[in-house]
Amino acid sequence: MSTELIDTLKNHLTEERELSHRMATRIINVMEVDNPLEGLKPERLEALDEFEVERLLSGAFTPVQEDRAKYQRFVPVVGLEKSKVAEIGTDLINNGLTIQLRFGDDADSIAMPEVVLDRFLRLLHLDRPINAGLAERIADWNGPDGDMVRSLLRLPVWQDDDTVQILDGCLDGMEENQSRSLDKVRFLSEFITSTRPDDLMVLAEQLHNLLDAYKKDEDHPMFNFQLGESQSNSIRSKFCGDHVKAFRLAMAVEILKDLGEIE
Numbered sequence: 001m002s003t004e005l006i007d008t009l010k011n012h013l014t015e016e017r018e019l020s021h022r023m024a025t026r027i028i029n030v031m032e033v034d035n036p037l038e039g040l041k042p043e044r045l046e047a048l049d050e051f052e053v054e055r056l057l058s059g060a061f062t063p064v065q066e067d068r069a070k071y072q073r074f075v076p077v078v079g080l081e082k083s084k085v086a087e088i089g090t091d092l093i094n095n096g097l098t099i100q101l102r103f104g105d106d107a108d109s110i111a112m113p114e115v116v117l118d119r120f121l122r123l124l125h126l127d128r129p130i131n132a133g134l135a136e137r138i139a140d141w142n143g144p145d146g147d148m149v150r151s152l153l154r155l156p157v158w159q160d161d162d163t164v165q166i167l168d169g170c171l172d173g174m175e176e177n178q179s180r181s182l183d184k185v186r187f188l189s190e191f192i193t194s195t196r197p198d199d200l201m202v203l204a205e206q207l208h209n210l211l212d213a214y215k216k217d218e219d220h221p222m223f224n225f226q227l228g229e230s231q232s233n234s235i236r237s238k239f240c241g242d243h244v245k246a247f248r249l250a251m252a253v254e255i256l257k258d259l260g261e262i263e
Contacts, residue, residue, distance in 0.1 A: 005074035006088065012070065013092075013112065013120070016100040017060040024103055027056055037101060037108045050115040057113065060101070061120045065186075068124055068151035069144070077135040079127045079154070089117050128154040131164045137171055145182040152185055157193045166192065169200040173258030184258075187251035204261050207252040214249060 019027070024036040030052070031039030038044075045053055097112040130153045141149055157163055170188060174180040197203040256262045 002074045019103045023059045036103050053113045054115045057116045061116050063123050069147040072147040072150040077130050079129045082127045085126050089121050125154040149185050152189045204259050207256050210252050
């Protein structure tokens with residue numbers, strides 16, 4: 001097993017993490033303490049059921065796509081065996097992995113609860129494969145963007161043959177136009193997860209509908225604001241407000257160009 005993978009995990013997990021206001025409030029209420037760090041003392045956590053420990057700490061240990069990208073160079077295309085991922089977690093716990101938490105001016109370190117680590121490893125998607133055909137197509141996509149694309153291709157949306165065919169078609173157009181980009185793959189990952197087109201023709205229709213909807217709503221700012229908020233939530237975009245609209249419009253136009261739908 002790659003020592004680089006283990007070292008990256010250790011460094012990532014031992015970074016100091018600030019408790020959010022929401023997390024701190026929950027810990028204070030559940031543990032009946034004044035300072036949330038007091039509620040995370042080992043003797044207090046040992047009195048809780050595992051699901052309660054996970055609920056209290058999961059907010060600080062939920063990987064995002066940028067986190068998953070850090071591990072792609074260490075993970076084979078087919079993913080790691082689930083037993084290997086479990087073995088990594090067991091070894092980290094047995095070797096005394098500690099986590100660093102901060103709330104305001106106070107800081108403390110505690111042993112990583114196994115249930116929290118198991119959830120973190122599961123959400124890294126280390127055991128998920130990349131479709132072999134897609135992996136071959138992006139083999140020359142290197143650097144941080146390549147790592148991010150590989151992490152995106154391990155998402156559930158690309159574990160289906162129909163959606164893989166759709167992405168294949170989009171990549172054909174991107175390569176023909178020399179317009180391949182991380183933003184397009186990110187957008188398609190979110191958009192197709194939300195809209196579930198059956199094929200490229202349906203995807204093109206959905207993208208045209210998106211453009212038409214925004215165009216019709218230009219004179220209705222209140223409705224347009226609500227639409228943007230709804231779409232922001234539905235695709236879990238890193239963008240918000242006007243940035244959602246601008247990004248989605250730009251991506252829809254560019255992908256329709258790749259598909260030969262518009263010039």
